[in-house]
């Protein structure tokens with residue numbers, strides 16, 4: 001039996017930022033989605049097993065989905 005191991009970046013959360021932010025990718029001014037993400041080692045591409053990084057805070061543009069790290 002083979003184990004297929006990879007890495008995947010998971011994000012969760014989706015609260016809106018209190019402030020309007022201008023996206024440097026597409027120029028949209030909107031409330032971005034605040035997300036927390038972590039890179040995991042995965043089995044079979046989907047099962048997160050071991051976290052490889054600390055939590056990263058980021059915001060996501062609602063228009064073009066570009067992500068910007070906030071810390």
Ligand SMILES: [Zn+2]
Pocket residue numbers: 023024025026027028061062063064065066
């Ligand atoms: Zn954008």
